[in-house]
Amino acid sequence: MPKKLLVLGAGPMGLAAAYAAVKRGYEVDVLEAGDRPGGMAAHFDFDGLSIERFYHFCALSDTHTVALLQELGMPDAMKWVATKMGFYFDGRLYPWGDPISLLTFSKLGPIGKLRYGLQAFMSTKKKDWRELDKINAEQWYVAWLGQRTYERLWKPLMHFKFYELAKHVSAAWVWQRIKRIGNSRKSLFEERLGYIEGGSETLMNALAQAIIARGGRIHYKTSAEKIEVKDGAVAAVRTAGGLRIEAEKVISTIPTPYVPGILPDEYGELKERYARIRNVAVVCLIWKLKRQVSKNFWVNISDARFQIPGIIEISNLRPMKDTIVYVPYYMPQTHPKFGAPDDLFIEESWACLKAINPELNEDDRLCVKVSRLRHAQPVYEPEFMKILPPVQTPIAGLQIADTAFYYPEDRGVSESIRFAQLMVEDLGPP
Numbered sequence: 551m552p553k554k555l556l557v558l559g560a561g562p563m564g565l566a567a568a569y570a571a572v573k574r575g576y577e578v579d580v581l582e583a584g585d586r587p588g589g590m591a592a593h594f595d596f597d598g599l600s601i602e603r604f605y606h607f608c609a610l611s612d613t614h615t616v617a618l619l620q621e622l623g624m625p626d627a628m629k630w631v632a633t634k635m636g637f638y639f640d641g642r643l644y645p646w647g648d649p650i651s652l653l654t655f656s657k658l659g660p661i662g663k664l665r666y667g668l669q670a671f672m673s674t675k676k677k678d679w680r681e682l683d684k685i686n687a688e689q690w691y692v693a694w695l696g697q698r699t700y701e702r703l704w705k706p707l708m709h710f711k712f713y714e715l716a717k718h719v720s721a722a723w724v725w726q727r728i729k730r731i732g733n734s735r736k737s738l739f740e741e742r743l744g745y746i747e748g749g750s751e752t753l754m755n756a757l758a759q760a761i762i763a764r765g766g767r768i769h770y771k772t773s774a775e776k777i778e779v780k781d782g783a784v785a786a787v788r789t790a791g792g793l794r795i796e797a798e799k800v801i802s803t804i805p806t807p808y809v810p811g812i813l814p815d816e817y818g819e820l821k822e823r824y825a826r827i828r829n830v831a832v833v834c835l836i837w838k839l840k841r842q843v844s845k846n847f848w849v850n851i852s853d854a855r856f857q858i859p860g861i862i863e864i865s866n867l868r869p870m871k872d873t874i875v876y877v878p879y880y881m882p883q884t885h886p887k888f889g890a891p892d893d894l895f896i897e898e899s900w901a902c903l904k905a906i907n908p909e910l911n912e913d914d915r916l917c918v919k920v921s922r923l924r925h926a927q928p929v930y931e932p933e934f935m936k937i938l939p940p941v942q943t944p945i946a947g948l949q950i951a952d953t954a955f956y957y958p959e960d961r962g963v964s965e966s967i968r969f970a971q972l973m974v975e976d977l978g979p980p
């Protein structure tokens with residue numbers, strides 16, 4: 551009899567783990583609280599268009615996503631596109647993200663431009679991140695750019711993502727993000743980003759089907775409620791619906807803020823370690839419009855009128871009939887604005903889109919949807935590895951991870967896939 555593996559969560563990490571495990575010969579059951587696969591990358595029906603609730607794009611470094619698409623028989627599903635970036639700065643939209651844009655950016659003097667360009671270039675070459683792990687992002691930016699340039703360019707972006715937690719963000723994480731995008735280029739002058747044909751659900755559905763085709767089972771609307779431990783080893787998982795499923799191995803990929811709730815009471819110290827990992831929330835708007843906002847895929851925003859770090863015009867990456875643009879508002883869950891009514895976000899983001907493109911008018915508004923997620927982005931603190939509990943828990947047979955665990959890489963589908971494969975390698979023979 552093969553060993554039984556229970557995977558908690560059917561996001562990219564859970565699905566990739568389940569798929570790797572059925573291939574190894576494990577008997578696999580996946581428990582997923584939601585009604586579909588994909589987790590943060592899941593789709594929804596946006597007025598007749600199937601699209602991710604939260605914006606998703608790929609970078610050239612997303613090799614694990616590309617390899618999995620190939621393995622699942624979809625070698626051509628990844629589409630690479632020459633994309634543009636902009637910076638809406640104090641009421642004006644500037645081109646951004648390549649050497650010419652930097653040279654023509656009138657808000658920085660020649661020394662500021664040189665320092666900025668050097669930091670961006672050196673970030674793409676850097677490999678050893680140990681010293682960046684010890685300092686926060688602000689210290690790193692200020693050391694490269696000077697206080698004034700940091701305050702004008704990056705402070706608003708950091709602030710409107712992390713608010714009072716901004717000073718707790720590691721430089722290594724920011725560097726890794728700059729590196730990922732900085733290296734996703736065909737040349738110094740051409741950025742290349744990718745999308746999966748049909749969106750992330752193409753991969754998520756294919757993974758789910760491949761799991762089932764190899765005898766695995768995915769139970770949607772089935773929340774894991776408690777892990778049972780016997781003699782120091784995992785024994786079973788109880789679900790919110792009253793099921794008890796026995797297993798020799800469990801891989802949990804649910805967001806770590808939920809982990810203390812599913813661990814047995816006697817593991818108090820371990821629970822505290824997961825509770826220590828902080829996340830910020832997101833209120834993410836998706837707009838459908840008749841008219842383009844701009845030609846850019848991504849526009850950073852630094853403008854005192856808007857508490858928005860940037861917008862993502864996904865239809866400038868993935869071709870679609872209408873303009874589709876995401877407006878994310880990140881913030882700590884404790885921020886009073888997190889509970890504000892949808893209309894506040896709708897009207898504020900509309901004002902922002904109109905400021906970027908003054909030609910937009912009421913007639914261009916087709917549809918808008920507001921989504922909220924409590925745990926959208928881990929706050930990767932300096933020396934974050936010291937905070938993280940080990941993936942293999944002190945409970946034999948139980949591995950636990952989420953997007954925080956591949957620090958200093960940012961949360962990403964490809965990284966979750968890579969990490970899932972590593973966890974399955976560590977399972978031992980079935």
Ligand SMILES: Cc1cc2nc3c(=O)[nH]c(=O)nc-3n(C[C@H](O)[C@H](O)[C@H](O)COP(=O)(O)OP(=O)(O)OC[C@H]3O[C@@H](n4cnc5c(N)ncnc54)[C@H](O)[C@@H]3O)c2cc1C
Nearest residue numbers: 559561562563583589590604606607773774804961962963
């Ligand atoms: C706003 C936003 C933008 C993003 N943009 C990008 C991008 O452009 N490119 C990119 O690569 N990545 C992006 N990501 C990140 C990407 O979505 C994540 O890295 C990826 O989804 C992580 O997968 P995961 O399986 O590790 O976690 P999740 O996707 O969080 O999956 C966890 C799953 O566990 C389930 N669950 C929770 N509790 C329980 C329970 N008790 N029992 C059973 N199931 C449970 C959840 O319903 C969920 O399906 C973005 C994320 C957000 C929020």
